Structure formats: structure tokens, C-alpha cells
Amino acid sequence: MERLTEDEQLTLRTGAFGAVFLVSNADPGVFAMVRESFAASGVMSGASGLVKEVLANGPLPRLPRDSTLEVESVVLPALGRAMAILRDKAPGEAQNYRSVVLTAADEVARAHKGVSPAEAEAIDRIRQALAAPA
Structure with a gap:
């Protein structure tokens, strides 16, 4: 397993945190956002190996806020x-990353009043981005 560069680590964080942000924003609301952030942080802190190391350390990605x-x-290509x-660089970690991102996205969607159609659509786009060969 090769060491990841800072840029590569930021790409992993951008994809993971951005996916959570996309699902959270699909059905906005202040109370929902608080519950959703707790749900996502629980999943990400439960990650293991290199994925946990990358998601728990380093700067948070800067995501556009306009639309x-x-x-x-930004997020889908990063995934x-x-x-x-x-x-x-770390073939054994690819499935781990995919699983953590999809589980976090799913937990965020379920955190407040179940999964809305907009959240389900966001999760589908995330799943497709994770499956697409880059």
C-alpha cells in the first residue's frame, strides 16, 4: 500500500464529506441538519484502516455553497x-471507502423522518459516482 499524498487525501475527504453534504442538503432543515451531522460523524468515526485515518485527519474540504x-x-468527480x-494505491481500502460513504449517506437520509425522494436521488448519484471507473 502506497502512502497517499495530501491532495489524494483531500480528494477522499471531499468525496466523503461532500456526499454527506449532498444528502443533507437534498432535504434541508435546521433540526434535520443537526441529527444528520451526528449520524454521519458516527459512521465516519467507525471507519477503519486508511479510510479512518484520512477522514479523521487533515483539513475539511471547501465545498461550493451556491447550488x-x-x-x-465537485463532489461526484471527487468520489x-x-x-x-x-x-x-490501496486496493484493499476501496471497498471500505465505498461502504463508509454509502453508509454515512444512508444514515444521514434516515436521521430525520426517513428517506425523502430527493435524498434517495442524491444517494443514487453518489452510488453511481463510486461505481464509475475513473
Whole structure:
């Protein structure tokens, strides 16, 4: 397993935290956001190995705040790049990353009044980005 560069680590964090942000923003609300952030942090802190190390350390990614499309234009490609980085440098961690991101996204969606159609759509786009060959 090769060491990841700072840029590669930021790509993994951008994808993971951005995915949570996308799902959370799909059905906004202040109380929902608090519950959702707790749900996501619980999943991410329960990660293991390299994925846990990368998600728990380093700066948080800066995400666009203007529109969902702008956020998606940063986050979805980052998820694909993150999977490519892991397949190349730490193949044993790729499935771990995919699982943590999808579980966190799902937990965020379920944290407040169940999964809305908009949240389900966001999770589908995240799943597709994680599956796409980069």
C-alpha cells in the first residue's frame, strides 16, 4: 500500500464529506441538519484502516455553497477519483471507502423522518459516482 499524498487525501475527504453534504442538503432543515451531522460523524468515526485515518485527519474540504449542481460538480468527480486512487494505491481500502460513504449517506437520509425522494436521488448519484471507473 502506497502512502497517499495530501491532495489524494483531500480528494477522499471531499468525496466523503461532500456526499454527506449532498444528502443533507437534498432535504434541508435546521433540526434535520443537526441529527444528520451526528449520524454521519458516527459512521465516519467507525471507519477503519486508511479510510479512518484520512477522514479523521487533515483539513475539511471547501465545498461550493451556491447550488446543488455546483456541489455535485465537485463532489461526484471527487468520489470517482477517490475510488481510482484507492484502487491504484490501496486496493484493499476501496471497498471500505465505498461502504463508509454509502453508509454515512444512508444514515444521514434516515436521521430525520426517513428517506425523502430527493435524498434517495442524491444517494443514487453518489452510488453511481463510486461505481464509475475513473
